[in-house]
Amino acid sequence: MSQRYYIVGNWKMNGMRAALSEARAIDRAAQRLPKVEVAIAPPVTLIAAMRESSTGIGVGAQNCHHAEKGAHTGDLSAPMLREAGADFVIVGHSERRADHHETNEQVKAKAEAAQAVDMGVILCVGESEAERDSGEAEEVVARQLAASLPETAQRLSVAYEPIWAIGTGRVPQVSDVAAMHKRLRAVLTDKYAEEGADVRILYGGSVKGENAEELLAVAEVGGALVGGASLTADGFVPIIAAAAEQD
Numbered sequence: 706m707s708q709r710y711y712i713v714g715n716w717k718m719n720g721m722r723a724a725l726s727e728a729r730a731i732d733r734a735a736q737r738l739p740k741v742e743v744a745i746a747p748p749v750t751l752i753a754a755m756r757e758s759s760t761g762i763g764v765g766a767q768n769c770h771h772a773e774k775g776a777h778t779g780d781l782s783a784p785m786l787r788e789a790g791a792d793f794v795i796v797g798h799s800e801r802r803a804d805h806h807e808t809n810e811q812v813k814a815k816a817e818a819a820q821a822v823d824m825g826v827i828l829c830v831g832e833s834e835a836e837r838d839s840g841e842a843e844e845v846v847a848r849q850l851a852a853s854l855p856e857t858a859q860r861l862s863v864a865y866e867p868i869w870a871i872g873t874g875r876v877p878q879v880s881d882v883a884a885m886h887k888r889l890r891a892v893l894t895d896k897y898a899e900e901g902a903d904v905r906i907l908y909g910g911s912v913k914g915e916n917a918e919e920l921l922a923v924a925e926v927g928g929a930l931v932g933g934a935s936l937t938a939d940g941f942v943p944i945i946a947a948a949a950e951q952d
């Protein structure tokens with residue numbers, strides 16, 4: 706693969722200031738493995754401090770509002786997050802789609818808001834267990850992606866995260882990951898023509914040091930979006946190392 710693997714930690718609603726020492730340890734390891742692009746999306750409260758103390762990794766946000774400013778109590782805009790030190794934003798994570806009823810249209814608008822201030826975007830899609838069991842997973846996720854994509858591929862990555870694999874220790878068969886990523890690649894090239902071939906498609910859902918090598922070796926897997934295992938250097942660095950060992 707011509708691009709570097711992209712290994713991203715999503716800390717979700719975890720991490721007080723004491724956790725910055727883990728980010729610094731991850732940063733030091735990442736600087737020794739320059740073949741891999743490494744990033745962390747901590748809670749917003751840690752973005753500025755992490756940006757200052759960890760210089761070799763990307764620092765991002767886990768969500769943004771689609772508007773630039775306005776009467777949206779408690780929300781944060783992409784320009785605000787950028788000014789705070791975020792250089793990318795995760796949009797459409799299944800936890801936000803479920804907890805905050807985010808629609809594909811809103812996810813698309815958030816992605817475009819981030820692109821408007823030159824932030825990277827990681828756009829998440831994935832099927833429920835019922836959708837997987839019914840044999841509809843590829844169809845459902847392809848439709849979800851097509852409806853969520855921003856108008857341009859500028860600084861865009863996609864993360865395929867089967868909802869039933871998040872935080873459960875369960876991962877799909879590698880053949881299912883391969884089939885889904887192939888399908889999502891087709892959606893991307895339909896939308897963006899040749900630029901769609903360069904959009905990295907990450908896999909997420911119970912990625913650990915022990916399974917990273919196998920998952921990252923799958924065709925069209927360009928990296929990983931990691932939750933629980935990204936919270937400590939002991940959990941995250943082996944995943945970065947597995948990416949560094951891929952051809």
Ligand SMILES: O=C[C@H](O)COP(=O)(O)O
Nearest residue numbers: 715871872910911932933
């Ligand atoms: O954004 C990350 C994913 O939801 C995966 O979380 P997990 O690695 O804890 O399963």
